[in-house]
Amino acid sequence: MQNKNKTVVKSMALLNLFLTEPKLTLSELISLSGMPKTSVHRMVSSLEEMGLLTRDRNGAYTLGLVFLEFGQLVSERLDIRQIAKPVMEELCQEVDEAVHLIMRDGNEAIYVEKIEGTQTVRLYTAIGRRSPLYAGACARSILSFLPQEEIETYIRQTEFVPIGSGTITDPAELLQTISSSLENGYTVSYSELENYTAAIGAPIFSHKGQVAAGISIAGFEARFTKERLPYLTEKVKGAALQISEKMGYKLPHTQ
Structure with a gap:
């Protein structure tokens, strides 16, 4: 922290406000950031000059178009995303x-990629959305396959907050779920991030044998019946393995 430039850190804090708010006035930026008015005005002016912020005719600020350029570069350079997408499209079909x-x-x-099914009602998920590692099958498919010491440290340091009606917030229950995931190679969630939804997630491994990502199929709970679950489970596990093998x-x- 001592080596960080304070102005850069504060400027980043201002930009982070736009992660949850599409448009903010100068007054709102001052209020939400808790920073002095003169400091916010100076930083916002610099961010606008660099194209990181854009001001509309009413004086409200939004993220600048330069973020689209950076976002596109990040997407293009995520090799795992390029490798996974064809497999995801096939799985979705x-x-x-x-x-x-x-x-x-x-x-x-x-979330770095999403392929929609043909269902008329969409899930509230999108590229760029975040979730805690303990909540939801996709995220937990990563957590479950981390080194045991890392899992224990995470659980010890995490405050578990309910997001949906089924979110696991008890550390003992979470450990038991993780143990089952390790044994079965996948994890299932019901109403953890969004009520009345279900998901099945499986880990994707790198050429080093380390968990690199997670893939899941998700939809409304009524479609994830007991009879259909084995079929869906095998499909997502197969897709995860296919992507893993493409990554080496x-x-x-077989080693």
């Missing part, structure tokens, strides 16, 4: 459910 690809970012999971991963017995 087979099961007709939404298919998600997520990656870990600290103690969170971030080899099953232990």
Whole structure:
């Protein structure tokens, strides 16, 4: 922290406000940031000059178009996303459910790709959305396959907050679920991030044998019946393995 430039850190804090708010006035930026008016005005002016912020005719600010350029570069350079997308599209056609690809970012999971099914009602998920690692099948498919010591540290340091009616907030229950995921190679969730929805997630491994991402199929709970679950489970596990192998991963017995 001592080596960080304070102005850069504060400017980033201002930009982070736009993650949840599409448009903010100068007064709102001052209020939400808790920073002095003169500091906010100076930083906002610089951010606008660099194209990181854009001001409309009413004086409200939005993120600048330069973020689209950076976002496109990031997307293009995420090799795993390029590798996974064709497999995800095929999986989506087979099961007709939404298919998600997520990656870990600290103690969170971030959605980096999504393929929609043909269902008329859409899930509230989108590329760029974040979720805690403990909530939802896709995120937990990453958490479950981290080194045991890392899992224990995460659970010890995390405050578990309910998001949906089925969110697991008890550490003991979470550990039990993780144990089952390790044994079965997948994890299932019901109403954890959004009520009346279900998901099945499986881990994607790198050529080093480390969990690199997670893939899931998700839809409304009524479609994830007991009879259909084995079929969906095998499909998502197969897709996860296919992507893993394309990344150079080899099953232990073939190494």
